[in-house]
Amino acid sequence: MKLKTRICKKNSIRNSEKVEESSKSTTNCPLSCVDWSSNEEIYFVSDDHQIFKWSDVSRDSVEVAKLPDDFVPTDMHWLLLGGRSSGGGKGSDTLLICSNDGRFVILNKSARVERSISAHAAAISSGRWSPDGAGLLTAGEDGVIKIWSRSGMLRSTVVQNEESIRCARWAPNSNSIVFCQGGHISIKPLAANSKIIRWRAHDGLVLSLSWSTQSNIIASGGEDFRFKIWDAQGANLFTSAAEEYAITSVAFNPEKDYLLVGTFNLLKLCHSNGWSYNTARFSSPRVGSIFNLSWSADGTQATCGTSTGQLIVAYAIEQQLVSGNLKATSKSRKSITLKDIATGTQDILDFPQRVVSFGLGYGHLVVATTNQVHIYNEKYINTPIIIDGRNDTRVIEVGKKYFMILDALSIWVYTYTGRLHLNPRYPGSQAQIPLLTWRSLSLGLDVLAIRDNSDPTVLHLFDLIPGASRQYDPHSLRAKQQLVQIAACRAGSPEDQFVAFIDSNRELFVSESRNLNSERIDEIYKIGTQLTAIMWASETNILVGVHDSCYSIWYCPGEGASDPTIIALTTITLDTTEFGKHITIESFEESVLTFRSAGALLPVNVNMYCEILHRALLEGQWQQALKICRMGQHSSLWATLAAVATRKHQLQISEEAYSAALQIDKVSYLQHLKALTPSSAEQMAENSLMLGRMLEAETILLHGKKIEQAVGLALRMxxxxxxxxxxxxxxxxxxxxxxxxxxxxxxxxxxxxxxxxxxxxxxxxxxxxxxxxxx
Structure with missing residues (x-):
């Protein structure tokens, strides 16, 4: 995905005569408190004690309340329904405002004060609702951080020292708090008897913090003119070049891998890895330092207040997706350009509502606006299928047969004709919807994989084949460690579907994601270590993974997963030193693998013979597959053919392939298999045993009433x-x-x-x- 962003300045004070008349002091007082109450409304307040509301619909600002004269606001935060990442587009009715005398107030939508509490002995620097909406934190210049209930009752004092706290933020799971004191950053876990993680972050004062809900990383801005990115253990992942002025604000996007950075007269949109997409400088008029950045809940808009009292609203545009010969680019908030690179034709698609998200792939463009979903077929671009009633769409993932939508209410799987195919549910799913991200979901050819947020070691697998029992009763796959990334294969046959995942130890595992025999689903095989990202090819079961300084391609990760010898023969690892640092996988279309590093797209070709071999095997063309291997004469080709042929009980072809791959022990075993009765339970069990599937072999014997042979198998093992x-x-x-x-x-x-x-x-x-x- 190629992204280009332009920051659009929307100054409500300059453009609205009504606001200027009702609040003249706003143009002079620093505007340091701004936040979205919904996807269409912004609330802001400055030292003049007046609370204003700016509407995206009317593009006008109106005064909604006036604070007491002795209440000077320092921070404000809306409690969005279900949390910030849950689609707060419906709005909320609870606003938290903190002051410089240690008080904070909780107001409702009509600006009536519900609670007013004296919380600290000095100014409150940060006041934030927790992501799960269960409570709030306040951090003050008295060096104290307190946690309060949603109604304003004190729960605990988690940090207490003499050094002033400049900024504090919640972890995405609400289990930790990150805060800064001087040039140091600290992470305080809320679990009992846990230790604080503290490190020196900047040469000067740390001025701002943000904790990403997408990547679980932390961004900081300081007086040393730099912004930095850290992991949750305090290891530095990125350090920017020095800007001209101090970094006064940073904010991660709640739905995408964006980071917004604010400094004096400048806004910068960056990737979460640190490299920059776009920079907007404000020279006329000069807006001064940019304070308190805030993204809308759908992640498409951002707002900030400035030291000169001006409100800035920014929109992310020029987002670009490429798939095959199609390229989709968002030209404005309500239009997308779809271009056919092969023919040079171009269509401009205009929408009546703001575009929230869009996905491109397999000849289809799916566009979500604020209240609708539009489905375009590349062959019938002028007659889209429209689905009404889909609000606050957060994630779109397109597949070969279906596409998936995650919104504020649930997960939806549709066909490209607009028919609802599946609304998956599992125990506790509705409560987890606000916490799900695109990293928690993966849409495969016939399987939808969802990571359980209440127990990150559990993966729920939904069968998408019509009439399958697991559409409403998913199979749960349990790993030993927490899952960091999941990926369901996007191609293959319905009988050969696999899911790969990376755990918290950065180890890569593969398992079957769909099989008629439910006992075989829990066989999990480790095939790689030290992985940071993975992706399946769009048309074949080839897997790519990125390490710290190299990348690996598994040409047979599914059928060969149970045999370490096959994995070793079919895995190729290549160096990425020349690509630079922080490599991410952009796409894997057919045989072209595209990486992104520091904004640059780096296409790489995988082995063409392996890609063609997989297509031949998918269609059952065994003689054609043999010709491909004889032409390519590479061990990875023969090992791939051997693994697939053994799984499909093609023993003659499997024997030749193993022989060409110099696997003499397997050739001898295959000769023993061929001596058994063809297609008998004994031969099928021995064949499964050769693939390393001992549970499967035993099941075949027991189902065939071969009790003595099943006991003999257990004794042999x-x-x-x-x-x-x-x-x-x-x-x-x-x-x-x-x-x-x-x-x-x-x-x-x-x-x-x-x-x-x-x-x-x-x-x-x-x-x-x-x-x-x-x-």
Missing amino acids: HNWRRALEISQKHKGEQPELVPRVLQERRKYLKALQREEWDPLYLPLVAKEEADNTSE
Whole structure:
């Protein structure tokens, strides 16, 4: 995605004679308190004690209330319904305003004071509602941070020292607080007996902070003229070049990877990695220092107050998406240009409402406005399908068959004809909707994957094939660590669907995301380490992942996941030193992989033979696949063919492929397989065992009533407990199985020269000894 942004200056004081007449002092007093009450309204207040409301519809400002003369505001924050990231477009009715005498007030929508509380012994520098809306924090120049209930009752004092606190912000999960004192930044976890993380951040005072809900990173601006980006442990990720003046404000976008930076007469729109999209300088009129940046809940607009008392509203435009031969660019707030790069034709799409988000892919453009969703087909661009009633759209993801929308209410999966295909729900899903981001969701070919926010180790998988039982009863996949990124494959056949995910240890795992046998879904295989991002190819099951200084391509991550040898043969790792730092994956269309570094797009071609091989295998063209491998003569091609052929029970082709890949042990095993009865339960089980799928092999034997063979399989794998469990379960049918298991166990212990130690076997051994003694 190529993004270009232009900051549009909307000065309500200069453009509105009514506001200038009603609040003349606003043009002279610093405007340091601004915030969005909805996606269309901004509230602001300055030292003249008057609260104004600016409307995006009327482009005018009106006075809504007047504060007491002894109340000088220092910070304000609206409690949006369901949290800032939940689509506050519907507005809210609770406003928090802090003052320089240590008080804060809570007002309702009609500007009536609900609570007025003396909280600190000095000025309150920051007052913020928690993201979950359960409470609020106040941080003061007296060095104290307090947490209050939503009604204004004191809950706890979490920080207390003598050094003044300049700024404080909540963590996205409401479990920690970041604050700055002097040149230091500190993170205070709210869990009991937790330690504060503190580090030196800037040479001068730290003036502003922001904690990203998308990437869980922290931005800071200081008097040393720089802004910096940190991870949640205090490690520096980015340091900007020195600006001309101090960085007075920073703010992450709640829905996208944007960072807005404000300084004297300048606004800068950056990527969350730190590099800049666009800079807007205000030379006429000069606006002074920019204070208290605030994004709207849908992430499309931003506002800020200035030291000269002027209000600035900014809009993100020139966002660009490219897919195949189509390029979509947002030219204004209500128009998008769709261009066919191949033919040079261009269409300008105008909308009656403001464009909130749009997605492009697989020959379709999906555009969400404030109240509608427009679906365009590249072949019928003049006749879009319109879906009404979709408000506050936050995420759009397009797939080959369906597209997904995340809004303020729920998750919706539609077909490209505009028909609602699925509204997925799982335990606690409605309460988690405000906290979900595009990183929590992944739309595959026939599967929708959703990370559970209440338990980040759980992944919910919804089957999108019509009539599938998991449309309303998802399968839950549990990892050992918290999931950081998930990606469902976007191509393949309905029987071969996989999901890949990176956990908090930066390790990469792959599992089947859809299978008729529910017992096989929990087989999770580790295929990589030290990953920061992953993406599947759009048309094939090829996976790419980015490390710190290189990137890897897995040409057979699904079928070969259970065999480390296959993964090693089909994985290629390449250096990215020449690309620069902070590489991100932009797109993976067919055989062209595009990275982005410092704003530049870097296209790279993957192995064309592997991409063509996958297409041939998808269509079942086995002889064509053999010709491709013979032409390419690369071990990754043969290993990919071998893994897929073994999974599809193409033993003859699998034998040739393993032989070409020099896997002699597997060739010998395949010859043993070919000696078994074709398509029998024994052959299918041995085939699954060769792929490393022991649970699958056992299930095949048990379903085929091959109890003796299932016990023998467990014994071969030295899975002694499972062998005993199966033999005891079928003791009535085949009583000779238990003695056989005990006999094999004795041989095993004799070889180890050990006594029995397993509590499951000890009673049986004691009983056997007692029977022998009695005889």
